Amino acid sequence: MTVHGRDYEAALDVATKHAKDWLASVGERPVPARADIGAVLGALDGPLPGGGKAPQDVVDELAAAVEPGLLAIGSGRFFGWVMGGTLPASLAADVLVSAWGQNAGMRTPTPGVAAVEETAARWLLEALHLPRTADVGFPTGGTTANFVGLAAGRQAVLERAGWDVTTCGLIGAPPVHVLAGDERHDSVDLALRYLGLGLPRTVAVDDQGALRADALAAALDQVPSDEPVLVALQAGNLHSGAFDPFGPAIAAAHAHGGWVHVDGAFGLWAAASPALAHLTDGVADADSWATDAHKTLNVGYDCGIAVVRDPRAVRAALGAHAAAYLFDAPGAANPYEKVPEMSRRARGVPVWAALRQLGRSGVADLVGGLAANARAIASGLADIDGVEVLNDVVYTQVVFAVGDDDRTHAVGAAILADGDTWISGSVWHGRAVLRVSVSNWSTDAADVARTLAAVRRAVDATA
Ligand SMILES: *Cc1c(COP(=O)(O)O)cnc(C)c1O
Numbered sequence: 001m002t003v004h005g006r007d008y009e010a011a012l013d014v015a016t017k018h019a020k021d022w023l024a025s026v027g028e029r030p031v032p033a034r035a036d037i038g039a040v041l042g043a044l045d046g047p048l049p050g051g052g053k054a055p056q057d058v059v060d061e062l063a064a065a066v067e068p069g070l071l072a073i074g075s076g077r078f079f080g081w082v083m084g085g086t087l088p089a090s091l092a093a094d095v096l097v098s099a100w101g102q103n104a105g106m107r108t109p110t111p112g113v114a115a116v117e118e119t120a121a122r123w124l125l126e127a128l129h130l131p132r133t134a135d136v137g138f139p140t141g142g143t144t145a146n147f148v149g150l151a152a153g154r155q156a157v158l159e160r161a162g163w164d165v166t167t168c169g170l171i172g173a174p175p176v177h178v179l180a181g182d183e184r185h186d187s188v189d190l191a192l193r194y195l196g197l198g199l200p201r202t203v204a205v206d207d208q209g210a211l212r213a214d215a216l217a218a219a220l221d222q223v224p225s226d227e228p229v230l231v232a233l234q235a236g237n238l239h240s241g242a243f244d245p246f247g248p249a250i251a252a253a254h255a256h257g258g259w260v261h262v263d264g265a266f267g268l269w270a271a272a273s274p275a276l277a278h279l280t281d282g283v284a285d286a287d288s289w290a291t292d293a294h295k296t297l298n299v300g301y302d303c304g305i306a307v308v309r310d311p312r313a314v315r316a317a318l319g320a321h322a323a324a325y326l327f328d329a330p331g332a333a334n335p336y337e338k339v340p341e342m343s344r345r346a347r348g349v350p351v352w353a354a355l356r357q358l359g360r361s362g363v364a365d366l367v368g369g370l371a372a373n374a375r376a377i378a379s380g381l382a383d384i385d386g387v388e389v390l391n392d393v394v395y396t397q398v399v400f401a402v403g404d405d406d407r408t409h410a411v412g413a414a415i416l417a418d419g420d421t422w423i424s425g426s427v428w429h430g431r432a433v434l435r436v437s438v439s440n441w442s443t444d445a446a447d448v449a450r451t452l453a454a455v456r457r458a459v460d461a462t463a
Contacts, residue, residue: 008099011055018063026074027442030419035068043068071422076440076447077454079377080424082238082266082397084292085440086300093353094300097346104346105336117335117348123355124305127272127363128291130284135311137318137338138348141304142265142292143187144340148306148314149288150191150230153259155317156287156310157228160257166316170196177223179203179253180232181211181244188232188263200232208242208392209428210234217252229258235280236267239428239435241374241395243267247282260286266439269296270395272360273367279394288314293351296367296396298441303347306338314338366441370396373448374438380452381436384459390433398436402459405432414458421451 035043043065053061072078074085086094100113107114121136139145154176158165161174180188180200192200204215211233223229231253233244246262253260262268262283268291270276271283283289289307293299308314311333319337336342358366371394378393381400386407391399402411412425412434426435436451 008055011059014056014059014063018059018067022067022070023074026072027076029072029075031072031075031078031422032416032419033069033071037069040065040069074440074442075422076443077421077451078440079436079438079451080422082295082437082439084295084298085442087298087354087357087441089353089357090299090350094350097349100346102346103343104348105334105342105344107332107334110346113346113349114335116352117346118332120348120352120355124351125307127355127360128268128289128307129271129277129280130289130307131309133309133311135308135314135333135338137306137308137314137335138293138344138351139304139306139339139341140302140347141294142185142263142290143190143304145265145290145292145304145306146185146187146232146261146263147191147194148318148339149261149290149308150188150195150197150232151317152288152308152310152313153230153261154195154197156313157230157257157259159313159316161226161228174228176228176230177201178230178232179216179219181205181209181234183209183237183239184232184234185238185263185265187265192232197230200230206242208240209237210242211244211249213245213248213252216249220252220256220258223256225256229253229256231258231260233260233262233286234267235262235264235270235283236395237397239397239399239426239433240391241267241393241397242391243270243279243394245282246280246285250282250285254285259288261288262286262290264289264291266292266295266437267395269363269367270371273364273371275368276371276395293347293354295439296370297351297354297363298366298439299350299354303351305351308338369441370438370443373443374398374436376445376448377436377438377451380448381455384452384456386459386463387455390428390431396438398438399426399428399433400436401431401433402462407462408432408434410462411455411458414461415454418454418457420454423451423455 102110102113104113163173178200182202182205250260271280287309291305293303294301315337374396378389378398381387389400401408
């Protein structure tokens with residue numbers, strides 16, 4: 001059958017209309033979903049239909065069923081977890097990625113998107129001040145980016161110990177000593193689990209959750225000098241936004257011949273802002289870095305960024321070495337050799353579009369603006385009777401509590417019931433807290449004011 005553009009046209013037109021309606025509503029609508037999952041499942045109930053339906057009607061049916069169950073993550077008043085919105089150029093580029101339908105795992109047969117991803121990679125290294133010769137892969141998120149960096153590290157430190165983990169596996173391998181701060185992100189543990197390395201040895205942190213360099217040095221002193229060492233550091237503590245002391249920590253790990261991986265899912269972007277870059281001092285001396293495009297950069301889900309200083313290490317760890325049917329890419333690596341996936345979406349293309357929309361100064365303004373909004377929210381919160389801001393607000397994260405745990409829980413519930421803003425709850429240093437993560441490009445002064453008013457209402461309602 002000949003496929004014509006018009007076979008897609010009606011469905012795409014309907015999808016574009018629903019997309020625009022949704023986006024137009026996001027600025028003003030309540031942030032939480034109107035319907036719960038039971039209601040959406042109810043709307044989708046029934047067996048697989050016996051017959052088909054016209055594509056545009058499928059899109060209509062989908063949008064009608066799902067819309068009540070959508071959380072307005074793209075709202076300027078959404079501060080849950082650490083989740084960014086989507087820049088317009090990035091969203092539109094993502095639509096093209098779907099239409100183009102490229103399997104972007106190989107470089108030679110799909111040169112269009114491969115070239116865009118390689119350009120995005122080059123720009124990322126420039127924006128984040130990382131070594132220009134490092135390899136950049138685009139996996140699904142921070143978790144898989146942590147996996148990539150730690151996989152390359154496992155490969156390299158075992159190779160230095162005379163062990164080829166690619167061929168021999170871990171059984172019988174020299175022990176790998178893995179060290180990480182007490183307030184690392186869970187995804188570091190997940191990545192280590194995928195790699196068969198188990199839980200890391202925990203290194204003490206300071207009152208903001210940043211790893212203590214003296215504690216790391218003491219832990220490293222316990223490791224026999226010829227044994228493999230992996231150290232996972234963090235740029236951006238989930239709660240406080242704190243950054244590990246990269247200079248001394250990396251120097252100590254390197255003195256032991258260790259590999260240093262940095263989980264910078266949202267924090268690595270501080271390097272792109274002249275006003276915040278001091279937070280990442282020394283980070284470029286690490287061996288691998290993980291970050292997300294779908295958080296601070298405001299690229300849509302899903303997109304992580306995995307950067308490895310030594311391209312040989314990542315290709316040895318993740319490349320397929322015997323697949324003769326794949327295209328070799330002399331000189332440059334294939335995209336699939338830098339991520340866990342073989343077939344893959346060209347998810348680096350929306351990254352290119354975000355960087356092209358913003359430019360270098362726009363990236364700096366975006367990151368600086370998120371931090372400025374966080375400071376404004378923190379100072380507004382501190383003015384509300386009974387609210388205690390618990391962290392040093394150095395970046396995009398604000399942690400606060402209202403009286404005891406019960407009151408804090410009640411305020412959190414009241415905020416979500418109110419719906420004008422979204423702030424998620426957590427536990428930090430044994431205490432129930434509410435956590436504001438400023439990650440959306442569109443948050444403006446009016447959103448900050450509305451958010452503070454919503455918190456004040458919730459505090460008053462629970463007094
Ligand atoms: C979000 C986050 C991750 C995990 O990233 P995903 O994109 O959700 O896989 C890892 N580390 C930190 C610090 C994060 O904030």
